[in-house]
Amino acid sequence: MIVRSLREIIGTDREVKGPTWTSRRLVLAEEKVGFSLNDTVVAAGTELEMRYANHIEAVYVIEGRGELVDHESGAKHRLEPGMMYLVDAHQHHTLRTHTEFRAVCVFNPPLTGREVHDENGAFPLLTEEDQ
Numbered sequence: 001m002i003v004r005s006l007r008e009i010i011g012t013d014r015e016v017k018g019p020t021w022t023s024r025r026l027v028l029a030e031e032k033v034g035f036s037l038n039d040t041v042v043a044a045g046t047e048l049e050m051r052y053a054n055h056i057e058a059v060y061v062i063e064g065r066g067e068l069v070d071h072e073s074g075a076k077h078r079l080e081p082g083m084m085y086l087v088d089a090h091q092h093h094t095l096r097t098h099t100e101f102r103a104v105c106v107f108n109p110p111l112t113g114r115e116v117h118d119e120n121g122a123f124p125l126l127t128e129e130d131q
Contacts, residue, residue, distance in 0.1 A: 025038050033110070071093060079101075
């Protein structure tokens with residue numbers, strides 16, 4: 001059993017920072033449970049265009065407001081606490097944050113902790129063997 005607090009993640013190599021976001025990686029591939037779990041904070045006014053070519057992502061919003069744009073269907077979805085979205089078919093999408101935005105994100109395959117978005121908005125497919 002693993003018991004871990006967000007407080008013990010902050011300031012370690014499990015806290016990965018981008019220009020407008022911080023991802024605290026609570027569960028990673030090294031735990032060998034088939035998924036990873038992140039607590040992610042995105043600054044207000046951010047627009048992140050993503051296309052996870054290698055991962056499925058579930059996002060549960062716990063703080064803040066924003067909008068999700070599905071580039072494939074053209075649909076726009078309001079995001080607020082208590083809402084979830086699932087990027088289940090590698091959809092090209094954009095997250096726009098209106099306020100500071102915090103979400104719990106689950107990835108499959110699991111992240112190793114070293115991933116950052118590439119020029120296409122995707123995470124590379126890394127494994128523990130790539131360390």
